Amino acid sequence: MMRLNVPMITSAALVDKLLSRNVFTVFDFLQRPNLDLQDICNLSCKEVSKLKDNIMISYCSDFINAFILYSNSSTNCIQTGIVNLDELLNGGLRYGNIYEFCGPSACGKTQLCYSIISNISITSRNIIFIDTKCEFSIKRIKEIIYHTYHVSKNQMKVALDKIHVYSILEIYSLISCLHSLKEKSELIIIIDSIPVLYLPFVGSSKNEGLCFMNHIHSILKRLCKNKSIVLLTNLAVKNCDFSNEDVTSLSTKQTEYKPAIGKYWLHVPSTRLMLTSKQSQQYVINVTISKSVNLPINKNCILTLNNKGVL
Structure with a gap:
């Protein structure tokens, strides 16, 4: 699984905070409860959810938009x-x-x-x-x-x-x-x-x-x-x-x-x-x-x- 880095997370300071709490990879970040991430990163629930969504869309190729899947099925x-x-x-x-x-x-x-x-x-x-x-x-x-x-x-x-x-x-x-x-x-x-x-x-x-x-x-x-x-x-x-x-x-x-x-x-x-x-x-x-x-x-x-x- 891809390791967390700055382009993925908004700042190097946040990356360091996550690494210090044993959140090393994308998988670790996505599996961690939102409440824990709010405490680690000092972010609001909305900001954590948005960050997770961006990571899933940009770095998790296995995920696919449901509308695209439905559109492809029309053929x-x-x-x-x-x-x-x-x-x-x-x-x-x-x-x-x-x-x-x-x-x-x-x-x-x-x-x-x-x-x-x-x-x-x-x-x-x-x-x-x-x-x-x-x-x-x-x-x-x-x-x-x-x-x-x-x-x-x-x-x-x-x-x-x-x-x-x-x-x-x-x-x-x-x-x-x-x-x-x-x-x-x-x-x-x-x-x-x-x-x-x-x-x-x-x-x-x-x-x-x-x-x-x-x-x-x-x-x-x-x-x-x-x-x-x-x-x-x-x-x-x-x-x-x-x-x-x-x-x-x-x-x-x-x-x-x-x-x-x-x-x-x-x-x-x-x-x-x-x-x-x-x-x-x-x-x-x-x-x-x-x-x-x-x-x-x-x-x-x-x-x-x-x-x-x-x-």
Whole structure:
């Protein structure tokens, strides 16, 4: 550790005082309680704290400003290829995070996943798509890629080869599938949709479904530690509370949605995006951040759906 000297400490007299009290190095100085240093140097608490801060910034290279660290992490993400969505997510999907697209039935969750898959597969990234509904449409993926990028047959084949589809019909198979991916890193994993596997356990006296979901959560966290990105789709249900309500007050309650799978699952995603849609001259999807560890809540964007996918 660096020895104390005059450029570091304001005067030679202070250095001599510190050395006489067995404060020889930067480490000794930083570890010494402020009250002791006030007595040794005859300085105020504010002056001692300022001196420590200056030494840490100027001479301790291991310390880094938290804002710089956060700014550098912004490059550690993958763009979805959907401009408005990438802006909403502050650059794209970040490694090590669990994202959830949550919304009522037929609001565009799967189509949004298809567009993200199509855009990412054009680059050098491989994607794991876990289909729990047996509805995966390779025809739709090809349509999005063709109309968006106008690729040749060979380029189309290269893109499709990067999409690895797993058809999962029961929760045990999902657990086994995720376990097989644990030792891999920097994966992009999409699960469409998570409630399909959980709902058969609703009403079970043994509450097995919750135990399985807890296990799935643990595996997803392990995958995220390996710098993978996990994207889930979840069903949103109407948030109705019939206790102590009259009929007239229910109309406002029924317009609000909440994620399915119960209260336990609420904390699992790092970022939850609530989707709602409407059909006018074109299919419009409203995406709102309802929960996030690093993004502003209630910020939203508008997406449109056509033969090119979600734009």
